[in-house]
Amino acid sequence: MRHEDGTKIASPEQMQEWMKQTMDWIGGIAAQNKFVSGTGLPFDNAKVVTTKNSKPVVTNGPFGDIKETIGGLIVVKAESVEEAVEFAKGCPVLQGEGNSLEVRKIAKGDGVH
Amino acid sequence: MYTIDSRLQTIDPIIETMKQQELIPHLFRTEFRKIAAVLCKHFGIENIQTAEDIASDTFLSAVDTWTYKGIPANPTAWLYTVAKNKAKNHFHRAKIFSQKVAAEIKNSSTELEHPEVNLTEQNIKDSQLQMLFAICHPLIPFESQVGLALRILCGFGINEIATAFLTNTETINKRLFRAKEKLRAEKVKIEFPGKAEINDRLDTVLTTLYLLFSEGYYSESDDMILREDLCAEAMRMTYMLIENEETNLPRVNALYALMCFHSSRFAARKNEKGELVLYHEQDESLWNQELITKGIYFLHEAAKGDKLSKYHIEASIAYWHTIKADTKEKWDNILQLYNKLLVIEYSPIAALNRTYALSKVKGKQVAIAEAEKLHLTTNHFYFTLLGELYTGIDKKKAKESFDQALTLAKTQTDKQTIRKRIDELSA
Numbered sequence: 001m002r003h004e005d006g007t008k009i010a011s012p013e014q015m016q017e018w019m020k021q022t023m024d025w026i027g028g029i030a031a032q033n034k035f036v037s038g039t040g041l042p043f044d045n046a047k048v049v050t051t052k053n054s055k056p057v058v059t060n061g062p063f064g065d066i067k068e069t070i071g072g073l074i075v076v077k078a079e080s081v082e083e084a085v086e087f088a089k090g091c092p093v094l095q096g097e098g099n100s101l102e103v104r105k106i107a108k109g110d111g112v113h
Numbered sequence: 114m115y116t117i118d119s120r121l122q123t124i125d126p127i128i129e130t131m132k133q134q135e136l137i138p139h140l141f142r143t144e145f146r147k148i149a150a151v152l153c154k155h156f157g158i159e160n161i162q163t164a165e166d167i168a169s170d171t172f173l174s175a176v177d178t179w180t181y182k183g184i185p186a187n188p189t190a191w192l193y194t195v196a197k198n199k200a201k202n203h204f205h206r207a208k209i210f211s212q213k214v215a216a217e218i219k220n221s222s223t224e225l226e227h228p229e230v231n232l233t234e235q236n237i238k239d240s241q242l243q244m245l246f247a248i249c250h251p252l253i254p255f256e257s258q259v260g261l262a263l264r265i266l267c268g269f270g271i272n273e274i275a276t277a278f279l280t281n282t283e284t285i286n287k288r289l290f291r292a293k294e295k296l297r298a299e300k301v302k303i304e305f306p307g308k309a310e311i312n313d314r315l316d317t318v319l320t321t322l323y324l325l326f327s328e329g330y331y332s333e334s335d336d337m338i339l340r341e342d343l344c345a346e347a348m349r350m351t352y353m354l355i356e357n358e359e360t361n362l363p364r365v366n367a368l369y370a371l372m373c374f375h376s377s378r379f380a381a382r383k384n385e386k387g388e389l390v391l392y393h394e395q396d397e398s399l400w401n402q403e404l405i406t407k408g409i410y411f412l413h414e415a416a417k418g419d420k421l422s423k424y425h426i427e428a429s430i431a432y433w434h435t436i437k438a439d440t441k442e443k444w445d446n447i448l449q450l451y452n453k454l455l456v457i458e459y460s461p462i463a464a465l466n467r468t469y470a471l472s473k474v475k476g477k478q479v480a481i482a483e484a485e486k487l488h489l490t491t492n493h494f495y496f497t498l499l500g501e502l503y504t505g506i507d508k509k510k511a512k513e514s515f516d517q518a519l520t521l522a523k524t525q526t527d528k529q530t531i532r533k534r535i536d537e538l539s540a
């Protein structure tokens with residue numbers, strides 16, 4: 001899940017509503033026994049590790065210079081990429097203009113994409 | 114002329130017999146399991162059958178002796194003394210036998226005095242708890258664990274267990290025999306698990322108690338009294354874990370809360386004819402408020418930890434069901450809880466219930482779309498749900514779904530419920 005702008009701060013009520021919508025979305029996938037795992041990736045206390053002159057440099061948060069941030073990830077059991085895309089379409093993150101989901105296969109999956 | 118005294122004397126033996134007829138089954142229910150657990154602990158798991166036999170024998174002696182001599186002043190103490198003596202005699206015979214065998218192979222056995230069987234309250238408690246862990250062992254299948262627990266820890270007869278599982282006594286006997294053999298072969302110790310393994314072992318115990326309770330609550334058996342007994346026993350054993358400091362953990366309290374909430378509806382879920390009354394048709398004034406309050410208390414106790422178990426979620430769902438009114442808050446919460454539950458552990462029934470909750474929160478159309486994706490096409494509850502969701506939206510589809518459910522339903526109770534829905538549809 002990619003968010004266009006991670007610096008926006010939502011009200012607690014808005015956060016709660018998003019949380020509900022996300023859980024409804026995940027619950028719908030889990031009800032089909034196709035949910036594997038997933039997690040949100042909160043922004044607080046986020047660090048970025050980069051290299052400068054061959055040395056690691058740690059900075060607080062990526063939000064200054066990167067346009068998109070990753071808000072979370074979910075692993076599902078899907079028969080095909082099309083099915084996974086169908087799941088993705090239901091994600092409430094897409095309500096935000098410019099947000100996106102990237103559907104990828106898991107490496108070395110045993111029949112699990 | 115009859116005096117009251119002489120008449121009483123004539124009646125006395127009859128009263129005595131009647132008392133016995135009530136007392137012995139009662140004592141059997143409360144004392145068999147204690148004696149059996151203590152003897153198992155005393156003799157070791159390899160002698161589980163001997164322990165069971167001595168416990169049964171003790172009650173046979175009671176029936177014989179009390180019929181002639183009347184009920185002793187302290188019947189429980191009498192039973193304990195007889196059980197102790199029988200155990201001593203058994204050990205004595207076993208010793209003579211082994212000594213004879215030993216003599217033949219010219220090997221002298223050591224003269225160890227066998228300690229007396231300890232039937233103090235503390236040892237009874239400890240033995241029952243340790244036996245619970247021994248029986249609920251990951252090495253044996255869950256259905257055998259439940260069966261053995263019912264026999265040894267609850268004193269159920271084989272025929273009662275067979276009725277509960279909708280099978281015959283032969284199957285149960287075989288199942289229990291195999292389980293005992295396995296426990297013996299694997300030399301399972303009757304002891305409290307160590308710190309390192311207690312968590313995993315406790316999970317197995319809780320699963321068994323959860324299954325035992327569900328067996329009683331959702332069983333297809335028509336014997337309502339027996340079914341409530343199963344639930345009561347599951348609750349009693351769960352409470353044993355709460356009473357013990359080391360096992361008094363949040364998820365144990367959560368499971369107990371769940372059981373309290375469910376059993377609060379026992380009186381309301383059956384009508385005068387003993388038929389099942391569905392939740393939304395129940396008279397909530399019959400719900401047991403004491404059990405609901407108890408459930409709330411233990412759910413609070415369960416909230417002391419930092420780990421959310423499926424029992425926490427199921428207990429919370431059960432809590433919301435103790436409020437009859439259909440509020441937005443209620444169904445919002447239930448839907449979110451089912452979302453969480455499914456993420457922790459998928460089950461078809463949770464998936465169906467979640468979809469029902471979804472219909473309450475977001476309307477039938479949304480729920481139908483999600484229900485169609487579940488594809489639980491061998492499950493009659495799935496089609497009952499579809500029928501329910503299509504009712505008032507698409508009469509033809511509702512009818513088709515209920516018809517499908519009717520073909521798949523196995524029990525009379527389920528068929529009756531579905532037929533009623535079909536009748537209401539065409540009314």
